[in-house]
Amino acid sequence: MAQLVIRDLEVSVEGESGSLEILRGVDLTVNSGEVHAIMGPNGSGKSTLAYSIAGHPKYSVIGGSVTLDGVDVLEMSVDERAKAGLFLAMQYPVEVPGVSVANFLRAAATALRGEAPKVRTWVGEVKEAMSRLSIDPAFSERSVNEGFSGGEKKRLEILQMKVLRPKIAILDETDSGLDIDALRIVSDGVNRVKGEQNLGIMLITHYTRILRYIKPDYVHVFAGGKIVEEGGPELADRLEEKGYAQYAKA
């Protein structure tokens, strides 16, 4: 069992006109096997929360704590967070020219497993994971995310999640940019990893359609840099109907 605990998290970012406070006291606990949907308007700070947990250097934590199984995550370097079992599927995956998907996956698996995976089993493992996500094997030799379509990038994120075996995954709008077939394939992939590894998931999304495939245990409404309402799956339907106007800042 893994447990990610976020307490009263406050985060700011250096903007052009000085420091800008974005997260204003986020509280959230994600356990292994749970799915937490985070829904909220554009610019409310959802990605900021995701990046802050992953340790993006642009964001400074000015208050609160993040722990994984009681260990302070905020003290860790970015790679240490991944090694501790955290994974972030990014809203905008980054292109890394000249670094092939195959080399990248292998470098990451080597770092996370502490030793290079055995070539024999490794090649099969990656192939199988790619075919399950309907990723053309030719993508192995392409540069990471370079020239990928939006949907292809998202699939590559889930491929990484599958191969890197995290304990807790944050999926930041993984559903955006996916057509309906891809959405099903990617959701199946996520559910499989969840089933196999008892993954805990924080699922950031704008749409309820993905929640039909990846069933949330909890839904959190995010507005103005914090969670403003929590509930079960029914909350998502209510949001779809009524929008976020009711949460608009006074």
Added chain:
Amino acid sequence: MSSALPTEYLTPTGREEAWRFTPLKRIAGLHDPAVSVVDRISIELFGKARAGFDISTAKASELPARSITTDAIVQRLRSEVTEVLHLKIDNEAVVSEPILLKRNAGGSGEFSRTVITAGAHSKASVIVENTGDGIIGEEIEIRVEAGASLTFITLQEWGQNAVHMGRHHAIVGRDANFRSITVTIGGSLVRLLPTVEYSDQGSAAELWGIYFATDGQHLEHRVFIDHGIPRAKSRVNYKGVLAGDGARTVWIGDVFIRHNAEGTDTYELNKNLLLSDGARADSVPNLEIETGEIVGAGHASTTGRFDDEQLFYLMSRGISMNEARRLVIRGFFTEIVDKIGDEVIQERLMTQIDSQLEKLGA
């Protein structure tokens, strides 16, 4: 050795446009007629002679240079060199494996001239591999005859004290293709002039290069493409990484489209990755156009640091900072290194770069 040119002209002072970046004190007198330099050919064919080409030496007077140069060192060496190495690829020969020439030079300064002739409709690849701590002034003239296709690769894997002043000049004939890959990672001071002129229409040149400078190295590449013929094409792409205090690179990309060169198609690109505050990269693309009747002409030059987003992305997958940097640098060079087409050499170059980075703790 006598010279028709006055000494003042031959000896750069450092104020000339062509020399303003170069640390003349470190040239070991190659530019200074008062310092004598040995006339010697230290380039040798590696491996057995094969069908399709021949290597010989000729009297300098029998194989005079076919191009004009304003470079003081090249002018000097032309006047002093008595023997020329000639690699002749037969007309219509298709040489499947690269022709490997090795030079392991050391000690006193030396001048050499080499001529490579790619016979009409031949297809070959030539690699010149430089190691040791040589002090070299050289000119390699590459004659790519009609319909020929030649890949010319030079590897500057010099020791840390080497000085290398070279002009690699291609004359590209009708419908011929010239491709060069210049790799400069070793040496104390390297100043290369990869230059191209066209002797007939339909010809194309692609110039690729990478350079990697660490502490105290000065690596300079002065590309010049002279479009003096209609309907010729050129592509230039050089990439450099600088790491460590006092690492210094200069890239000049001169492209001249003369008034009669209608239908010219040219693009040049130089990208530099600066890894230390104490390093400096100069990048000067320069396009001079005398006719508007062209297909295209452009250039771009960038000098930047590591992309934080890339490093973050890699590290967020558990990859350490050092490993992430190593991957990004390899990735930066891969596009060009892969064109060498020899995996052993490609891996050797990448490993040398890795180990230098490791030494720097970068």
